[in-house]
Amino acid sequence: MIGCRRVLERACKAKLGDAANGKNLYDLIDAVLANMETTKALSDWAHDLRQLGNDAVHGDDTPITKEDAKQAYDLTVLLVDLLFSYPNRIAKMRQAGK
Structure with missing residues (x-):
């Protein structure tokens, strides 16, 4: 302890x-x-990928690369973990300690 x-x-x-x-x-x-620096970095990353998505949705002819797609997927998984999985894990771990 x-x-x-x-x-x-x-x-x-x-x-x-x-x-x-x-x-x-x-x-x-x-x-x-x-x-937390990670919060700002994550926000910046999300906005970068949001802009790429906007370009794709609104007809920009710039091709989306395999790396762009992987980054979008990785960010989505990370955000879902941070927003949903981690709070649940934290609550369960705290409850187990009582």
Whole structure:
């Protein structure tokens, strides 16, 4: 238990850098999750692929590559996991710990 708590604290501090100074673990957790770089990167990726889809739907003649299709699929799976699978997994794991 203590080891997991230490890893969590060090991970938060590593991600926050100087912004972690003076924060307790409670505040570190809130800060790191509120500022997740992955959220911005995921949003940017989704908008890039949204634009590709818009171009395809609205008659742009630019061909969709195999890599574009794979990225669209990977993003879809990731978003569904983040929006539905992970919250359910988290709830089940929390319930099992009670």
